[in-house]
Amino acid sequence: MSSRESISIFGVSASPGIVIGPVLFLGRRRFRRPDHRCLDVSEVGVEVERFQGVVDRVEEQLREIRQQFISSLDGYASIIDSHLLMLRDRMLYDRTIAIIEQEKKDAEWALDIALNEAREIFSQIDDPYLRERVHDVEQVAERVFRLLAGRTEDKFAAIDKKVIIAAxxxxxxxxxxxxxxxxxGFFTEKGGETSHTAIVARTLGIPAVVGAEEAVRQVVDGETxxxxxxxxxIILSPSREQLDQYYEHQRQYRQYSEQVALYAHLSPETPDGLKVRxxxxxxxxxxxxxAISYGAGGIGLFRSEYHYLGRxxxxxxxxxxxxxxxxxxxxxxxxxTIRTLDIGGDKLPAGDKGGEANPALGLRAIRLSLRDPLMFKTQLRALLRASVYGNLRIMFPMIASMGEVLAVKGYLAEVMAELAGQKIPFNEQVPIGIMIEVPGAVSIADVLAKEVDFFSIGTNDLIQxxxxxxxxxxxxxxxxxxxxPAVLRMIRQVVEAGHEAGIEVGMCGEMAGDMSCLPVLLGLGLDQLSMNSMAIPYVKRMIRHSIAEEAEQLAASIFRCASSREVYDLLGExxxxxxxxEFGPGGIRTLRKSGGLRTVADNKQGMDRARIL
Incomplete structure (x- = not known):
């Protein structure tokens, strides 16, 4: 143990697990040359060739990595493939060359400018899952920067003992x-819980914390x-008391995880017969x-945007x-359930890059699809053609009016007629649904329910x-x-409207996987909950330990609360x-999002400190 006092710092939970050991610090260095310079006209062609040559070498490195791990990629080869595409994408490759040629800047400077422009584009994306794809762009650029700087060392070659690595x-x-x-395990300064780095870490079962800038700044190589x-x-240089405490937490977590794993493939049903998919x-x-290995009963939300970005x-x-x-x-x-395109038009390859003053309320999601019928019908054709290969449900995002629903159904009918005329098989009865994430849609949910087969409440946008x-x-x-209380009343209104029309009502926002919300959602009568895969066995265990009648009574009590504070007080008991x-003394508490644990008490304290935990 180090002689300095322990330091406790919070980052973002990326992959669950508790590990204790010496840290191998791989550094915070960004491979940038401090002496950026402008080029003479005679140097421009040579500099473009230098940049292109480095990109060729990075591409070769990525292909070698792909080949090396081809038999054990666990299906994640497409992530490396996406990095290969980004290397040649116009945002980085073409734009960097243009800056070198037009502004006479060296390759490092030009790439830095292009990368900052890409960051600005991604920062305007409302969906956090898609916004975090900027980390892939940064990681690809960092490989190029490293070779431009002449750095070729293997940062993992020196690992010859059990360590926690930081970078x-x-x-x-x-x-x-x-x-x-x-x-x-590992922790990083950059990254988010939905980044590809976090996704792969969770798949491989490597405990990880990302976005821990202060921890990376203060860590000392070799300390516990x-x-x-x-x-x-993250605790740097933990005290003996903290070590003893965390060895016990580690034991408890392993024991609890083993118990929870038994629930992954059990039916999500309460003892008194309430079933929730x-x-x-x-x-x-x-x-x-x-997802299936964690016990998913299907895919409640497949985000289709990934295949439109970075192209x-x-x-x-x-x-x-x-x-x-x-x-x-x-x-x-x-x-x-595949959601049709849910990004703004300025994020598309042919989009207007001028941006909007308020993109979250601008041309995005279904508005964009209806504005570009050719693009929309291309996606609908692909969906319908694929429908004969499985159990497809199509979901349309950000619906705010009956006019939008009717327009969507009109285009769907057109595409069906085209496919039928071409004798291309498709499922004529494919279920269609809409996301309820706009307050206006909540108000007319009873009307919308008559036109679709299911609702899915998108709580992330609805709350905002x-x-x-x-x-x-x-x-x-x-x-x-x-x-x-306003949010809870909206959810209740949507559930009641959907059930009155005889359609299923589900939820695919963060609330669906938040265990502190689960009893309330059961009491409100949600038919389906869709969440991060790792949360599924935990949620299933809670469902199987819930009593539907008690959950209904809880929901009724909550609607007598006038404020969030009163709701937290009620849930705290x-x-x-x-x-x-989960919530008792020494319990594992509550699983939020992709693995971060919070107690109801934590949330109440967060309100006191005026920040969300």
Missing amino acids: RDFAPEDILRMRNDQVL VVLDGISGR VEANIEMVEEAIQ SKLPDEGLLFEVYRNILTAISPFAV YALAIDRGNENVAHMYEPFH YLPRHYPD
Whole structure:
């Protein structure tokens, strides 16, 4: 142990697990040359060739990594493939060359400018899952910077003992190289819980914390570190008392995880007969098998946007058809709910890059699809053609009016007629649904329910729109409150409207996988919950330890609360009493998002500190 005092720092939980060991610090260095310079006209061609040559070498490195791990990629080869595409994407490759040629800047300077422009584009994406794809762009650029700087060393070659590794960032390819007994876990300065780095770490079962900038800044190479991938906590130079405490936490977590794993493939049904379908949110075909292994009863949200980003042109029907067919085949006979495109027009290859003053309320999602019928019908054709290969459900995002629903159904009918005329098989009875994430849609849910086969409540956007909150704005992020009475009443209104019309009502926002919300959602009568795959066995266990009648009584009591504070107080009493293993003294508490644990008490304290935990 180090002689300095212990330091406890929180990052973002990326992959659960508790590990304790010495840290190998791989540095925070960004490979940038400080002496950027302008070029003479005679140097421009040579500099372009230097940049192109380095990109060729990076491409060769990535292909070698892909080949090296081809037999053990667990289906994540597409991530490396996406990095190969990004190397040649116009945002980085073409733009860097243009800056070298037009502005006479050296390759490092030009690439830095191009990367900052790409960051700005991604920062305007409302969906956090898609916004975090900027990390892939940064990781690809960092490989180029490293070779431009003449750095070719293998940062993993020196690992010859069990360590926790720390660095500014790791690419998904780096995580593949951690698949040995020497790497206990890792933490980084950069990254988010939905980054590809985090996704691969969870798949491989490597405990990880990302976004821990202060921990990376203060870590001392070789010192003992506690890495808690459950809560996102990192303790540098822990005291003997903290070590003893975390060795016990480690034992408890392993024991609890072993118990929870037994619930993965059990029916999500309460002892008194209430059944709730528990499904997974994914964005890549490769995540499907992992979802099923965690006990998913289907895919409740397949984000289709990934295949539109980072491309020089829109994906064609053939490419989309292959993606949709592959996911349906992989999951069959389980249902797959594919959401049509849900990004802004300025994020598309041919989009207007001028931006909008308020993109979250601008031309995005179904508005964009209806504005570009050719693009929309291309996606619908691919979906319908793939529908014969499995159990497909099509879902349309950000619906706000009956006019939009009728327009969508009109285009769907057109595409069906075209396919029938071409004698291309498709499922004529494919179920269609809409996301309820706009307050206007909540108000007319009873009318909309007559036109669709199911509702899925997107709580992330619904909460933001209902409370006029931007979660990305630190000045108001603390006001993003899932237990706000207005939000709970909206959910109740949608459930009642859907059930009155005889259609299923599900939820695919973060609330669906938040165990502190689960009893309330059961009491409200949700038919389906879709969440991060790793949350599924935990949620199933809670469902099987719930009593439907008690959950209904809880929901009724909550609707007598006038504020979020009162709701938290009520849950603070209810959860430990009904779920002692999760919320009682020494319990594992609550699984939020992709693995970060929070107690109801934590949330109440967060309100006091005016920040969301």
